[in-house]
Amino acid sequence: MDFKNQNNYPLIYEFNGCQVEIKSDLKPGNISLNKNTIFINTQPLAIWQEGSAYHSIVTPFKTFTTLEETANAAVIALDGRELSQMQEGRVGRLPQGLPDLNNPGPVRIRKNILNMSQDERDLFIQAILALKNNVNNITFRSLYDDFVKVHMDTFTNHDWSAHENILLPWHRIFIYHFESLLCAQPEFESVTVPYWDWTQVAQRDVLPFTDNFMGTTGKEDDDTGTQEVLDGPFAHTKGNWNIVPDSDWNPITWLMRAKSSNLFGQPMVEPAILSETLARENFAFPDAAGEGFGYNLNKKLHDEVHNDVGGAMGSSASPNDPIFWLHHCMLDKIWADWQELYPNSKYVNEPEYHPSFDPDTTPIQPWLDDINRHITINDIFNYKRLFIYE
Numbered sequence: 001m002d003f004k005n006q007n008n009y010p011l012i013y014e015f016n017g018c019q020v021e022i023k024s025d026l027k028p029g030n031i032s033l034n035k036n037t038i039f040i041n042t043q044p045l046a047i048w049q050e051g052s053a054y055h056s057i058v059t060p061f062k063t064f065t066t067l068e069e070t071a072n073a074a075v076i077a078l079d080g081r082e083l084s085q086m087q088e089g090r091v092g093r094l095p096q097g098l099p100d101l102n103n104p105g106p107v108r109i110r111k112n113i114l115n116m117s118q119d120e121r122d123l124f125i126q127a128i129l130a131l132k133n134n135v136n137n138i139t140f141r142s143l144y145d146d147f148v149k150v151h152m153d154t155f156t157n158h159d160w161s162a163h164e165n166i167l168l169p170w171h172r173i174f175i176y177h178f179e180s181l182l183c184a185q186p187e188f189e190s191v192t193v194p195y196w197d198w199t200q201v202a203q204r205d206v207l208p209f210t211d212n213f214m215g216t217t218g219k220e221d222d223d224t225g226t227q228e229v230l231d232g233p234f235a236h237t238k239g240n241w242n243i244v245p246d247s248d249w250n251p252i253t254w255l256m257r258a259k260s261s262n263l264f265g266q267p268m269v270e271p272a273i274l275s276e277t278l279a280r281e282n283f284a285f286p287d288a289a290g291e292g293f294g295y296n297l298n299k300k301l302h303d304e305v306h307n308d309v310g311g312a313m314g315s316s317a318s319p320n321d322p323i324f325w326l327h328h329c330m331l332d333k334i335w336a337d338w339q340e341l342y343p344n345s346k347y348v349n350e351p352e353y354h355p356s357f358d359p360d361t362t363p364i365q366p367w368l369d370d371i372n373r374h375i376t377i378n379d380i381f382n383y384k385r386l387f388i389y390e
């Protein structure tokens with residue numbers, strides 16, 4: 001172990017017009033987020049160690065061997081911007097690239113993962129990895145990670161109602177926006193987000209839990225609770241899937257899922273629960289059958305699959321697990337099926353949730369803020385001009 005710097009701390013110096021202060025050395029291998037060691041212009045820089053390498057929240061994909069290198073790289077990357085804005089601000093700004101919904105282009109066809117060819121599934125994976133590698137030089141996050149951050153922001157912006165009153169409309173536009181970026185990439189024009197029917201029994205080596213699609217479960221004999229997914233394209237060990245810690249999120253950089261005993265051997269949602277949900281004609285409760293379709297779907301189907309897959313999927317940063325898109329696409333398909341079953345159906349506010357939404361006028365956030373696009377529930381209620389389910 002190299003303790004040669006130990007006597008140099010605390011250390012204060014000027015670098016590129018910034019004052020850098022390094023208060024003390026860090027104990028090697030400390031995986032938790034540290035905001036007490038490096039300060040840039042007196043603001044704490046969130047850093048962590050993985051093995052003997054240092055990372056900082058400003059340059060999460062880079063590794064450094066000393067605290068000075070870590071601090072200096074952050075100063076260069078900030079390029080005059082304030083650290084507090086980078087770390088705590090709206091770094092999850094939505095990327096551009098959502099089509100004008102009045103002029104959306106060709107209708108996209110979304111498929112069941114079981115009905116895709118292996119080439120189509122490979123292309124979907126490659127398109128995701130390409131977004132993950134497309135690092136935005138404003139946010140220092142990849143375009144993929146911008147979507148993760150926006151999803152995290154829904155839990156601190158309750159007026160967006162993304163997991164309450166407008167779970168389905170919010171995620172419909174969220175998936176559509178993500179899909180728009182996937183297929184805007186030149187080699188991936190044919191890519192759409194597919195759906196995973198989780199009323200089928202989940203099994204190892206059965207889609208989506210295969211080594212060439214989503215990978216399988218978290219590490220089995222795991223006393224340390226790392227829950228690390230070790231196979232598939234999103235295994236951290238393959239080098240393509242580094243999860244970006246957030247300054248308020250545990251700095252786990254690998255994809256986590258539950259163990260196989262939680263995942264496999266039964267359907268995540270019993271088919272009977274899906275049919276009971278589709279039998280609810282009213283969107284909101286209460287109706288004659290009790291709770292309405294929207295509430296049932298949110299509390300039973302939606303939550304159940306997030307919790308069963310576990311790990312990243314059980315957190316506010318659930319899009320860190322790409323299975324998120326397959327799950328939410330399935331929920332959206334169920335909503336589409338319900339719309340077919342009850343053609344006169346409308347979106348109705350759930351009485352227990354606030355704020356309430358006027359489907360014609362209330363803008364869905366954060367699209368209005370971020371890309372100055374006024375999108376209402378009714379803009380996406382008629383989904384067939386945007387996409388259909390095959």
Ligand SMILES: [Cu+2]
Pocket residue numbers: 151163171
């Ligand atoms: Cu969500």
